[in-house]
Amino acid sequence: MRLPYYFIFLPIVLAVQVPFKAPLSSPVTTMNAPSTFAFKEGPDVFSPKDLVELGRPGTGVANPAGDLVLVPYNKYSSKDKKVNRSIFVAPLAGSGRPFEIPVSLLFKGGEAFWLDGRTVAHVVEGDKKLDIYALDIDYKKQDSDEVGTVSAPNLPTLLGSFPTTTATNFRYSLLSGQLVFSDNVYPDGNLSAVKEQDEAWENRGTTALVYDTTYERHWDTWTGPKTTSLFSVRLVQDPDHKWHFGSQFTNILKGTGHSCPVEPFGGTDDFDISTSQVVYTAKDPDLPPAWHTKQNVYIIDILGGKPRELTSGKQGATHNPVFNKDGSKVAWLELDLDGYESDRAKIVIYDLKKDVRYTLTQQWDRSPDSLAFSKTGEFIYFTAGDNARVKVFVLPLPPTPSKSTTDPDLDTKYVSPVAITDGPAAGGLQSLYYGRLLITQSSYTSPNDVFLVSGLKDLESEIGRSDTLITFSGEIKQITRFTENDLKGKNLSKGESIWFKGAEDKNIQGWILKPKGWKEGETKKWPVVLLIHGGPQSAWEDQWSTRWNPNIFAQQGYFSVLINPTGSTTFGQEFTDGITEDWGGKPFVDLQKGWKYVLNTYPEIDPDRAVAAGASWGGYAVNWIQGHPEYEFNFKALVCHDGVFDSNYNGFSTDELFFFNHDWAGRPWEKKSKEIIDKYNPSNFVHKWGTPQLLIHGSKDYRLAETESIGAFHALQQRGVPSRLVIFPDENHWVLNHGNSLKWHYEVFRWFDQFVGEKST
Numbered sequence: 152m153r154l155p156y157y158f159i160f161l162p163i164v165l166a167v168q169v170p171f172k173a174p175l176s177s178p179v180t181t182m183n184a185p186s187t188f189a190f191k192e193g194p195d196v197f198s199p200k201d202l203v204e205l206g207r208p209g210t211g212v213a214n215p216a217g218d219l220v221l222v223p224y225n226k227y228s229s230k231d232k233k234v235n236r237s238i239f240v241a242p243l244a245g246s247g248r249p250f251e252i253p254v255s256l257l258f259k260g261g262e263a264f265w266l267d268g269r270t271v272a273h274v275v276e277g278d279k280k281l282d283i284y285a286l287d288i289d290y291k292k293q294d295s296d297e298v299g300t301v302s303a304p305n306l307p308t309l310l311g312s313f314p315t316t317t318a319t320n321f322r323y324s325l326l327s328g329q330l331v332f333s334d335n336v337y338p339d340g341n342l343s344a345v346k347e348q349d350e351a352w353e354n355r356g357t358t359a360l361v362y363d364t365t366y367e368r369h370w371d372t373w374t375g376p377k378t379t380s381l382f383s384v385r386l387v388q389d390p391d392h393k394w395h396f397g398s399q400f401t402n403i404l405k406g407t408g409h410s411c412p413v414e415p416f417g418g419t420d421d422f423d424i425s426t427s428q429v430v431y432t433a434k435d436p437d438l439p440p441a442w443h444t445k446q447n448v449y450i451i452d453i454l455g456g457k458p459r460e461l462t463s464g465k466q467g468a469t470h471n472p473v474f475n476k477d478g479s480k481v482a483w484l485e486l487d488l489d490g491y492e493s494d495r496a497k498i499v500i501y502d503l504k505k506d507v508r509y510t511l512t513q514q515w516d517r518s519p520d521s522l523a524f525s526k527t528g529e530f531i532y533f534t535a536g537d538n539a540r541v542k543v544f545v546l547p548l549p550p551t552p553s554k555s556t557t558d559p560d561l562d563t564k565y566v567s568p569v570a571i572t573d574g575p576a577a578g579g580l581q582s583l584y585y586g587r588l589l590i591t592q593s594s595y596t597s598p599n600d601v602f603l604v605s606g607l608k609d610l611e612s613e614i615g616r617s618d619t620l621i622t623f624s625g626e627i628k629q630i631t632r633f634t635e636n637d638l639k640g641k642n643l644s645k646g647e648s649i650w651f652k653g654a655e656d657k658n659i660q661g662w663i664l665k666p667k668g669w670k671e672g673e674t675k676k677w678p679v680v681l682l683i684h685g686g687p688q689s690a691w692e693d694q695w696s697t698r699w700n701p702n703i704f705a706q707q708g709y710f711s712v713l714i715n716p717t718g719s720t721t722f723g724q725e726f727t728d729g730i731t732e733d734w735g736g737k738p739f740v741d742l743q744k745g746w747k748y749v750l751n752t753y754p755e756i757d758p759d760r761a762v763a764a765g766a767s768w769g770g771y772a773v774n775w776i777q778g779h780p781e782y783e784f785n786f787k788a789l790v791c792h793d794g795v796f797d798s799n800y801n802g803f804s805t806d807e808l809f810f811f812n813h814d815w816a817g818r819p820w821e822k823k824s825k826e827i828i829d830k831y832n833p834s835n836f837v838h839k840w841g842t843p844q845l846l847i848h849g850s851k852d853y854r855l856a857e858t859e860s861i862g863a864f865h866a867l868q869q870r871g872v873p874s875r876l877v878i879f880p881d882e883n884h885w886v887l888n889h890g891n892s893l894k895w896h897y898e899v900f901r902w903f904d905q906f907v908g909e910k911s912t
């Protein structure tokens with residue numbers, strides 16, 4: 152049984168129930184109850200302040216020669232309330248003594264890419280336009296064993312200016328001299344006219360937005376008159392080595408009705424370029440995008456023209472189209488079902504010479520999420536989540552079948568991916584010459600660093616020769632160590648993987664992070680937090696995060712429990728699909744069984760000081776647990792971030808309607824869906840709510856509208872349950888702003904501390 156906390160915290164309840172008359176601009180300060188709460192901090196503690204101030208390295212990009220890597224790097228200063236963006240260039244060679252070199256001239260930030268082996272292009276925001284600079288990189292290296300030294304001997308020179316400030320996602324082909332990028336344009340598709348059209352739009356004398364079709368808003372943006380398109384422009388180098396634009400900007404997709412990259416998360420992963428062509432993925436132009444996920448892959452001349460569809464027309468979403476080196480083959484990731492975004496992604500190969508398309512990983516029960524051909528074009532490297540770790544795999548390409556097929560008859564070696572890494576989380580695959588692969592990895596204990604995999608030639612020839620199980624025995628060398636010094640002495644937890652039996656006797660995985668100060672054999676008891684991930688089709692993976700970083704909870708003294716219940720990815724498609732139409736079902740059997748397992752296994756946990764928190768589906772789970780005291784979690788406080796309160800309303804109000812329609816068996820007014828909503832809607836169980844709860848929501852969250860948290864808050868307040876509402880007017884489904892992130896952590900830990908902190912025992 153839960154204690155009626157509302158008696159103990161009556162003064163707070165009264166304070167927040169005073170009729171609200173404060174002006175809209177200052178509600179939070181007038182409602183804050185006095186608090187003496189402070190984070191645990193110190194040289195050996197990795198505090199929320201350390202998290203927001205820690206450097207954030209991006210993905211490494213190697214130069215065409217494959218001897219240098221550039222890495223974008225951001226760092227926030229709490230003192231100046233500013234993000235300092237810089238770019239690092241590091242050598243890939245050497246004996247394993249890794250280091251990095253800040254190219255201080257690049258400190259203005261912006262995107263960067265390689266123009267050639269020794270020239271970085273750097274895009275910097277100027278006055279109402281973007282300027283692109285070329286910067287020479289000098290790399291001195293005496294012999295092959297040496298790491299060498301990198302410097303930027305000259306000032307950057309202006310290459311040219313884009314007419315807007317929004318050009319982004321740059322890909323450059325050295326061989327053809329074409330730079331391809333994306334930008335937003337009005338229906339006439341003219342990049343040079345955007346500035347004047349923006350001014351006309353701003354000064355139209357009203358702020359009204361009018362819609363005749365869905366996707367009126369998406370993720371965090373109200374749809375305006377502009378759409379995203381791809382552009383190309385020639386870059387030329389004079390005999391005196393000075394770079395400049397060599398043509399007008401060409402709108403490659405003009406007249407196609409296609410938009411690429413696909414909003415809101417598409418980037419350079421949504422297209423690739425060869426010397427003469429662009430391959431891209433775009434939402435099917437004939438289907439309403441709010442209730443369809445179908446994306447087609449097209450190929451088009453780099454100067455525009457008529458696109459040719461490469462997909463069969465029978466697929467769902469597609470992602471990450473890539474060319475092989477000579478542009479004769481394309482690979483992409485393809486999902487079968489239109490209307491679902493979490494069915495199994497399969498690798499599809501298109502042989503452009505033979506005009507044949509075939510599915511490579513039809514039999515493999517994992518879902519690849521990024522791709523790269525080897526330099527020889529005979530192998531394909533890819534990442535995929537596997538039991539809560541994102542690993543790199545390789546497969547040889549079979550001879551192209553005689554006709555297109557989704558299920559070719561292939562020898563074992565073509566259908567048995569060989570793992571190159573065993574975690575932590577890998578991404579940013581880039582094939583390099585001499586059997587090397589560049590990857591960027593992060594883990595629970597470190598943000599991104601660049602790693603170089605070598606010895607792949609031997610592996611490739613071994614795979615070619617044999618049909619038996621092969622293990623990778625090459626080298627994986629760490630190239631950068633961006634945050635190692637900052638994290639030294641903090642003793643971050645690597646996370647211990649646990650397994651237990653859940654619903655239907657399935658094996659369920661989770662992670663344990665022991666609290667800072669925990670010592671083997673001591674009898675001290677610790678408060679415990681259950682963290683519930685969103686999605687629901689995602690997973691807690693051994694990966695760095697600046698939101699919901701489990702080590703932050705461990706470092707604030709909480710025994711941290713992370714469970715990957717039914718619906719989680721990386722454990723096979725059946726397990727992921729198990730949550731469909733069952734949001735309030737199997738996952739909660741898993742969570743209860745996992746909770747019992749953890750309490751039984753770790754006597755150092757104090758079950759009377761237990762709390763839980765989750766966002767998105769995790770927030771749904773928190774609201775669901777509120778209404779189900781019979782689960783006997785005995786949580787003393789809950790935190791719900793951007794979670795579902797009313798499943799019925801959510802089925803109407805969310806931006807991506809396909810998501811609800813899939814997971815809840817139809818549209819919210821249809822019979823089967825109505826029955827499931829009746830069964831699994833958290834707002835139907837408010838009469839049982841009694842646990843203190845903090846609600847946090849971003850007003851620009853158009854996935855789950857802020858009224859979800861407002862509704863739950865009103866319910867808690869009227870029931871006299873201690874509750875607090877924190878609104879971030881400028882945040883979307885995620886809290887991204889550094890200052891807001893710090894405030895988020897303050898409110899979460901202050902809330903928990905009030906109910907299970909040291910003084911409350």
Ligand SMILES: *[C@@H]1O[C@H](CO)[C@@H](O)[C@H](O)[C@H]1NC(C)=O
Pocket residue numbers: 235236237253254255258
């Ligand atoms: C930003 O970083 C660069 C490179 O590390 C450094 O030179 C510069 O002083 C920093 N600027 C600020 C404002 O911190």
Ligand SMILES: *[C@@H]1O[C@H](CO)[C@@H](O)[C@H](O)[C@H]1NC(C)=O
Pocket residue numbers: 341342343344347
């Ligand atoms: C594009 O817009 C610019 C600036 O308004 C104009 O000079 C140019 O003629 C336009 N191009 C086309 C093809 O309409």
Ligand SMILES: *[C@@H]1O[C@H](CO)[C@@H](O)[C@H](O)[C@H]1NC(C)=O
Pocket residue numbers: 642644665666668669670671
């Ligand atoms: C670091 O953490 C581990 C696991 O929680 C613990 O065994 C060890 O004692 C800690 N070391 C220090 C120096 O605190």
